[in-house]
Amino acid sequence: xxxxxxxxxxxxxxxxxxxxxxxxxxxxxxxxxxxxxxxxxxxxxxxxxxxxxxxxxxxxxxxxxxxxxxxxxxx
Amino acid sequence: xxxxxxxxxxxxxxxxxxxxxxxxxxxxxxxxxxxxxxxxxxxxxxxxxxxxxxxxxxxxxxxxxxxxxxxxxxx
Numbered sequence: 205x206x207x208x209x210x211x212x213x214x215x216x217x218x219x220x221x222x223x224x225x226x227x228x229x230x231x232x233x234x235x236x237x238x239x240x241x242x243x244x245x246x247x248x249x250x251x252x253x254x255x256x257x258x259x260x261x262x263x264x265x266x267x268x269x270x271x272x273x274x275x276x277x278x279x
Numbered sequence: 280x281x282x283x284x285x286x287x288x289x290x291x292x293x294x295x296x297x298x299x300x301x302x303x304x305x306x307x308x309x310x311x312x313x314x315x316x317x318x319x320x321x322x323x324x325x326x327x328x329x330x331x332x333x334x335x336x337x338x339x340x341x342x343x344x345x346x347x348x349x350x351x352x353x354x
Contacts, residue, residue, distance in 0.1 A: 221293035225300065225345030268343045270300030 208240060211259055213251040213266055214274040217244075225269045226251060233257065233265050283315060286334055288326040288341055289349040292319075300344045301326060308332065308340050 217223045223246040230242045230253065239255025239262065253262050266273055292298045298321035305317045305328065314330025314337065328337050341348055 216296070218296035219294035221291070221297040221346070222300070225297070228345035229343070268304070270303035270344045271296070 208254055208256055209259070211253045211262055213253070213263070214249055215244075215251050215266060216272040216274065217246050217249060220246065222246070222271060226266060226271060229265050229269050230262075233262070238262070283329055283331055284334070286328045286337055288328070288338070289324055290319075290326050290341060291347040291349065292321050292324060295321065297321070297346060301341060301346060304340050304344050305337075308337070313337070 238257030242253040313332030317328040
């Protein structure tokens with residue numbers, strides 16, 4: 205098994221509908237087992253993800269919501 | 280070639296960020312050639328799509344944005 209990673213994304217979210225959309229997408233990824241936990245903060249415009257899925261997988265998932273992801277070096 | 284269809288979706292969008300996300304997803308689908316045109320109305324909570332792509336393809340694309348799609352019989 206891969207080690208659990210923590211990824212931080214700066215995501216442009218302008219209302220609860222936006223953050224809800226990101227939450228929904230990540231919940232699906234969590235159900236699929238790729239990530240163990242995550243936190244979506246509308247206030248901070250920030251998404252924190254913990255899991256074994258590759259960075260690109262998580263990034264693509266967030267991007268598929270149509271939200272703009274500002275660049276986010278891994279932490 | 281398949282005939283061009285018109286699909287109407289009732290999509291829950293609560294701000295310009297929400298409708299922008301749907302617009303972005305559908306723009307990608309349009310670039311891919313599956314649909315010829317579309318209109319996203321935040322005011323009407325409505326998305327109209329014209330194209331040859333199957334209904335399910337368009338529906339999945341919209342759902343991937345994490346937006347709630349209320350049921351939408353084809354027109």
